[in-house]
Amino acid sequence: MQVEVCYLAPGIQDCRTLQLPSGSTLEEAVHASGLLAQHAAIDLNQHKVGIWNKVVSLQTVLREHDRVEIYRPLTADPKLVRRQRVAAGRTMGGGA
Numbered sequence: 001m002q003v004e005v006c007y008l009a010p011g012i013q014d015c016r017t018l019q020l021p022s023g024s025t026l027e028e029a030v031h032a033s034g035l036l037a038q039h040a041a042i043d044l045n046q047h048k049v050g051i052w053n054k055v056v057s058l059q060t061v062l063r064e065h066d067r068v069e070i071y072r073p074l075t076a077d078p079k080l081v082r083r084q085r086v087a088a089g090r091t092m093g094g095g096a
Contacts, residue, residue, distance in 0.1 A: 001064040005033035007042060009072050014038065020062065026051065027058035029068050042070055 001022050006015040016033045024032075026049055036042055048055050048071045051062070055071070062068070 001062065003029055003062050003064075003066045003068060005029050005035060005068040005070070007035050007039055007070040007072075009039075009041065012039070024062050025058065026056060026060045026062060026068055029062060030058075030070065033068075035070065041072075044070075046073065047071055 001024070002017060002019055003024075004015055004017050006013075008014070014035060016035065018029060018032055020029055020032060027044070030036065030044065030049065036044075044058065049058060050056055050069045050071060051060065051066050053069070
């Protein structure tokens with residue numbers, strides 16, 4: 001089956017298409033992609049992973065044409081950032 005494994009970070013957009021045997025897990029796909037060797041910042045014990053924007057476990061069995069995504073930790077708490085914008089009188093739209 002064909003799947004895509006992607007890792008995105010500031011200045012990095014690395015997506016790889018793989019052919020894997022039916023019944024392969026998300027973890028097997030990540031290892032087969034070579035992304036762990038290419039990007040030392042990826043730590044599967046710390047980073048969440050998902051399929052098509054939905055967080056799932058490493059043991060999830062993949063289906064044909066799944067897009068596996070390795071998520072990096074948030075650098076800022078979105079709720080805190082929103083509160084700071086409101087306190088400063090700014091909105092997310094940034095309009096005048």
